[in-house]
Amino acid sequence: MAQEARLRAGRGLPLFWRVCLVNGAVFAVGTAVLAASPATVSTPVLAREALVLAVGLSAMLLANGLLLRTTLGPLDRLRLLMEDVDLLRPGQRLPEQGSGPASDLIRSFNAMLDRLEAERAAASGQALAAQEAERRRVAQELHDEVGQSLTAVLLGLRQVADRAPAELQQEVQLVQESARASLDEVRQVVRRLRPGVLDDLGLVSALTSLVTEYARLTGVEVCRRFSPDLPPLGPEAELVVYRVAQEALTNVARHAAARRVRVDLSPTFAAGDAVQLRVVDDGRGLGDSREGAAMRGMRERAMLVAATLTLGAHEEGGTELRLLVPVPGPGGGR
Structure with missing residues (x-):
């Protein structure tokens, strides 16, 4: 409601009338300059007079183009964002600068993304629960x-x-x-x-059991490195970390044809207090494959705890998955 009130308060002339006023102002200024100048037009038009007319027309077109670009430029940025936006990658926004219909449209679009991301996170949370x-x-x-x-x-x-x-x-x-x-x-x-060990012994023990069983069943060499001094994440975030690690290892077993896998869990302070999970394999890599249902499921889980999930090629070959989970604040918020 506050967003809608702000948009109504900042709404000015419609875009059509703004474009008309811009063009009218350019032509009015051009006409005034021409009327005040000593320039004349002969019949037939002389070469010098044609040059003056061409320069004046070019100046008017240039001024008109610059003014229209200022007015309509944000719409191109909005179109590009609309083509690339993905609700599973939250935070994609355009800067809300200036005033006018284009800026109001950007504010409305950003507000719509806020609502959609909140609704998607709530629906995903209910489905995953x-x-x-x-x-x-x-x-x-x-x-x-x-x-x-x-x-x-x-x-x-x-x-x-x-x-x-x-x-x-x-x-x-x-x-x-x-x-x-x-x-x-x-x-x-x-x-x-149901990872009962997660409830009974904690995240590190649950992940240790997970990677040990994975190595036994697949025969893949697994190197694990879990920090002993992890900050507390809370039951929901720990379950997200466990499920993402479980799904990542399953994907490696199904698609990567890897011989070695490394699983790391450690605190990081590069982007605030957070815990980072890394799953790195030396398999065939991503290639041209697109994200499947498993990857989108992991992204939905990450959204529930405001975590950041990235998947890409590792510098030494293979694939690297990173999950950055923020540590809850003293009051339990993020």
């Missing part, structure tokens, strides 16, 4: 129902193995191993769906 709640529910059901059922099956097979004849011992052991492998897979799925 529902997603996390569903993950917790599924993980709980897998742990309580499927996990306990497989555990009961293993106990029953153990009793069967103790009483089975010798010729059936090997078959019973194979079934036991299959049930035990299924139980391990269920536990891995539960850990991926």
